[in-house]
Amino acid sequence: METQKVLKVKNLKTYFELDEGTVKAVDGISFEVKEGEIFGLVGESGCGKSVTALSIMRILPKTARILEGEILFSPNGSNTLNLVEFDQESDELRKIRGKDITMIFQEPAASFSPVYTVGEQIMEAILLHKDVTKSKARQMTIEMLKKLRLPNPEKIFDAYPFELSGGMLQRCMIAAALVMNPKILIADEPTTALDVTIQAQILYLMKQLQKEYGTSIILITHDMGVIAQMADRVAVMYLGKIVECSAVYEIFSNPLHPYTKALLASIPGLGARKSKLETIKGNVPDPYNLPSGCRFHPRCPQFIKGLCDVEEPQLVEVKPGHVVQCFLYKGVRS
Ligand SMILES: Nc1ncnc2c1ncn2[C@@H]1O[C@H](COP(=O)(O)OP(=O)(O)OP(=O)(O)O)[C@@H](O)[C@H]1O
Secondary structure (H helix, E strand, O other), X not given: OOXXXXXXXXXXXXXXXEOOEEEEEEEEEEEEEEOOOEEEEEOOOXXXXXXXXXXXXXXXXXXXXXXXXXXXXXXXXXXXXXXXHOOOOOHHHHHHEOOOEEEEOOXXXXXXXXXXXXXXXXXXXXXXXXXXXXXXXXXXXXXXXXXXXXXXXXXXXXXXXXXXXXXXXXXXXXXXXXXXXXXXXXXXXXXXXXXXXXXXXXXXXXXXHHHHHOOEEEEEEOOHHHHHHHOOEEEEEEOOEEEEEEEHHHHXXXXXXXXXXXXXXXXXXXXXXXXXXXXXXXXXXXXXXXXXXXXXXXXXXXXXXXXXXXXXXXXEEEXXXXXXOOOOOOOOOO
């Protein structure tokens, strides 16, 4: 039996209309997230990963607009909701946000108010979404803090955010997101701000808990190493587009798009000389003035003049489940 899809994003376009011009932050992307999988979204800063997440959560800033596309959420396999159709402030979305779809951010301090204890804040979210007593909500919170291996969870419950280290606060934020038992957890660079050892511990814990609860995770990162450690499938983004998508083992063993190859070459220990994307020539182009044709062509080592700078390639399926948007490849179905 085919695994159920909890989320289908179809041709999503989210633009910022600013005085300086239009930023096509997300420009016609499509992907699916299966029940219980970790789906990675990877790419350099500014490629549209966070705007994709904010579009799904429908918590975009006022200057952003979803121009086109569908975000189909199927919480239980039978009914499907197109999240784009609801008003951002609607009750329907409020119910979904924070309960069925939760999100954790890079900076945990920004998610907690400094004036209430961590426990009070997690408990309040439970009481908002679940029909349980205060003492049950407290018990659920403490149990979840324990699952995140926080020492002395009762004490952490009563701590104010400033009393905890970045790593501990990040665990509290994950606890707050998982205690709701969401269908989808969106994790936007969840460990980028932490040091490498703590990062590895938290990623390991997230994966353990994801397996235990069967949660689908959309994991956003600029780090291919994190993708290798965590994800089942991955979409590679470049300037608002998905340029390649496949199972993680397939991307690592058979990367197709020149941009994916460059991202892989930048991982320390995988043949990279430098940790930044210095193997790719040039910088990410100005978002107000995107290159014609394939957006990667000015930086691409395999650029074909008169083609890549003129026409935009189509996304083609090279093998089942492996798609790429590049003229170097012909699809099995095209
Ligand atoms: N509030 C905003 N106003 C105007 N432009 C924005 C805003 N937020 C994001 N953008 C633009 O949208 C594009 C995509 O940004 P986004 O934050 O999604 O990238 P990202 O891949 O998540 O990068 P990072 O890892 O740095 O967060 C960028 O060109 C960015 O400058």
